[in-house]
Amino acid sequence: MFDDLDPKEFEETAAAVIESCAEAADIADRATLLAEAGLLGVTAPEAVGGLGLPIRFAVPIASAAGAGLLAFPVIEALLLTRALAKTAPEMATAIGAGEVVATIAWSGTAEDGVVGAAPLAAEADRILVFRADGGAVLIAAKAATVVDAAPSLDLEAPDATIRLAGAPDGIALDAATVHALREEAKLLRTAFVMGSAARCLTLAADYAQERSQFGKPLSANQVLRHRLSRDALAIETMRSALHRALAEPAEGPEMARDAAWLTAAQDGPVVAESAIQLFGGMGFTWEVPLHRHLRQIRTQTVHGAAADALDDLGAALLSGTNNTWYGEIANAV
């Protein structure tokens, strides 16, 4: 199915729309531009106005958003149009149509009373808040108080911390739907970081060939050529890992998703930092956009709880393996 469609075409469309979003007046305008291009509901069912395509078609949109420094919670919109389609089709339709801007508070639970890591929550209409039981509830933004909207690390889609006014009230999602949303989030986040890091590499490789020192371009120096080669390896590794995760390998689809995401979370910032180093003093200026990429990549690592995920994987590994070749070794733990 969908063999006649090429996800690459979505990337080109997304890149063009995202570029025009930079000129838009506010978040509502950006929502309209993205919705008109059909980008927000790509993976949502047709019943809610979506295209009903598999998640791999949303991947190039997330990637283009990372590359294009999009000031919109696009990962959240893509996830919510799909997750809400069954329980709240009208809301899913409205988010896909750009009429409602929705975001997700990636840290904390409703029971805490305070949740955080919610990109652009200060400008959103709806916020998905997770529950301790694994489910979630989509609340109206006005039912919560934004306690910290000061610019966070991410300048494009600043995170906010939110205090909930009493028990959250809104559209409820069950634990299975939330689990599926979180799994898809790993893929879109990996794509976002990859797009952002790949843009950093392009900027650095171009600069290395334009900038001349000691009578030759920076790119003539082997130490810098090798630095850029390592960054290219990092991007290629993310790309192939994402490709593999999307194919859901039989030997472990969840492991493939986790590994893709953890690699993006570890290597993405390194590529951005490397580009800043290559730009020298210019790299440390506000004007050169590399810091914007670094900020948004680092913010994604928080949304995706990469450090926690690595600890979880370590704990799971140490609990033993299912490799039958070592089955005879007695377990003393």
Place this chain on the structure above:
Amino acid sequence: MTSQAAIDTSAPAEAGSYADHARAWLTQNLTDRLRTDRAHEPAATLDELIAFEAALHEAGLAGITWPKAYAGHGLTLHEHLEANREIGLAPMPNAVNSIGKELAGPILLAVGNESQKARFLPAILKMQHIWCQGFSEPGAGSDLAALRTKAERTADGWRINGQKIWTSGASKSQRCLLLARTGAPQERHKGLVLFAVPMNAPGIDVREIVSIDGQRSFCEVFFNDVIVDEADMLGAPDEGWAAASRVLSIERATNRMYRAWRFQSELDHLITACRSDRRAFAILQTYARELAQIRVKTEMIKGLVETLVETLLAGEQIGPRGSFPKLYWSEAHQSFARIAWEIVSRFPADANGPLLDLRKRVEGIYLSSRAETIYAGTTEIQLDIIAKRILNLKKTA
């Protein structure tokens, strides 16, 4: 050694069935002496290893993609990948004849004439001919085109003079895939010619070099007026090497396709053995994060390799992209080896049983892994290839 009848390769294999077959066969045939996780067992002899590899081929687990006409199994890289996943997960020794199967064979298939294919290819799979690779020289390592070994025409063939080095397995090989030049060394890539030299030819002198892990695998090989038949030249001068280069770029990416799963298996062994002893497990627990990172890296190698397999199956060239997996797996494995060595080095003095087996294996892995960023094009050469041929970075204004 039991060997099973060759499997029926005429029916298209269902997804996963080839892996099932591989797992079942290995469970039956990988004996304790052959296993790399049983250091307390006497090591397998060369004859045992050769017999095992021959049986592996008979069982359909080597020569998987080679044409049936040359004793191959006529299947695709899909089945090759499936079998290699299982081969990787098993604590199996590395192939004695990997140069034959993964380098000489594909080159012969690409540039060999009919007679050469018939003569050499089945002999490789049946383990009658073990091959070594005579490329590197004392003055031509990373800079292979600087090689000086000379091939001069004679009335009925060629006369070879020169010296090769780092020739793995030369002392146990029957044939050498030799790269020599017909003209002057200044001609660099021009005038290079490939031969399948019989290692029992008069004038060949092989001296073993002891490597840092105490093994006597690699050698220096001296060629002193060695006469080689015209029939043992592979392709025409120039042409043979050009074709071989294309094969090499694929081989760099796809050889020992089981690597990611082998590294995962080594990690499995580390964890399982440490879980057999509370003190060892206490040490292991302090490395949880680092081991998680290693586990992630094994998944990355799978992704890089599988992507290239897909590219090849789609009939596309991989060209310089073969450098990505080579660079990645070699460094990932060295990181694992460092961590694993540190863990086993902290075992209590009275550690025994599974911990001793593990320590022995890890010490071998740690030392031998140092070669991995050197052979098949050093890390620095791979980085150069990516900079030049993928990023197209200019060197002058």
